[in-house]
Amino acid sequence: MRIALLGGTGDIGEGLALRLPRDTDHEVVVGSRDPEKARDRAAAYEGELAERGIDTKINGFENPMAADRADVAVACVPAYHLADTVDAVADSLDDTILVSPAVGMQRDEVGMHYNPPGVGSVTALAADAAPEDVPVVGAFHGLAAGRLADLDADLGWDVPVVGDDEAAKATVTDLIDAIDGLRGLDAGPLAAAPEVESLTPLLINVAANNEGLADLGVKFD
């Protein structure tokens, strides 16, 4: 498959751009609002993988061109950029599954809190922004970006997946399972996204309050 990482120049984009070519045969394309930045980061990811003996071609494009002919497009952008990002690529999403990993959060003096948009969840916001026939799947929430991007780090994380299109959800779950140390789990339809998204502030609060814990993920057992 061809996987487009929209806004894939930082945060979890980097980790997916490195781990997908290392662990799978999928083609990765890095997107950005700035095509030059996309090309630079794609080259940097290629270089890091080459240093590890992994020979792969990663192209970088402006987001709409990155999404073009992608089987899966992951919107690796903060929640407040999500609607803009989906709008910008809307015409390129034929036969593409759109994946939303963003979470709406708000920090106050006691820690991090889940702060969903009015439509109920950030995943629902992505679904609202996407053309009607584009299946939207919520996944990759709350993955600690630094650890994901560190190819020497073992993960051992579960990744809850939500969405209303079962085939799209299965495709994304397979993609997650193909990455070493990740296990995709069905967490229900799109309307169950708030329960998934609210895990991220909990992970941040637990990491902030316990010495020796950082870059946390979750395992269900």
Next chain:
Amino acid sequence: MRIALLGGTGDIGEGLALRLPRDTDHEVVVGSRDPEKARDRAAAYEGELAERGIDTKINGFENPMAADRADVAVACVPAYHLADTVDAVADSLDDTILVSPAVGMQRDEVGMHYNPPGVGSVTALAADAAPEDVPVVGAFHGLAAGRLADLDADLGWDVPVVGDDEAAKATVTDLIDAIDGLRGLDAGPLAAAPEVESLTPLLINVAANNEGLADLGVKFD
């Protein structure tokens, strides 16, 4: 310490009533609105422990008497009984830490959802109901009751703990750590309770949607 399990005749009360005497030296007292039911269940827990060669005395009382002189009182009741239960024992909570494990949830056609009360969380509801000088700690949320009560089951679960009284939180965390297979983790002050409580519907949704997964708990790593 003396640990009172208010409404400890079922749900997570049973698991704590069995595991605390098995794994620790703490005294367990079972409370119920119905003192006869409390005595019957306490005797049943004693019997189950005796069959496993664990000789322990578990008393059963009406909730207020169970709470009397307890160091820690765990309100093992559903969220909609919490305020009543705390009201009933309010005069018995001198020098007692009140622990709230309840979660407000609502099921609809797509799964389970977090549905906190108006004060923001069920833990905050417990704090509102308790006398002002009683430290309230949120803990033991989302522990799968059946697995907790099965002494042959290994747990391997993390238990997030919230509260504003650091000493009380430390006492409860030590209590959790003393149970084999549980690790208490500081998840912040009382105002961070919603992030902890909303983990429970996610666990239920993940178990409901994935074959082979049931009685789930969580591990942060």
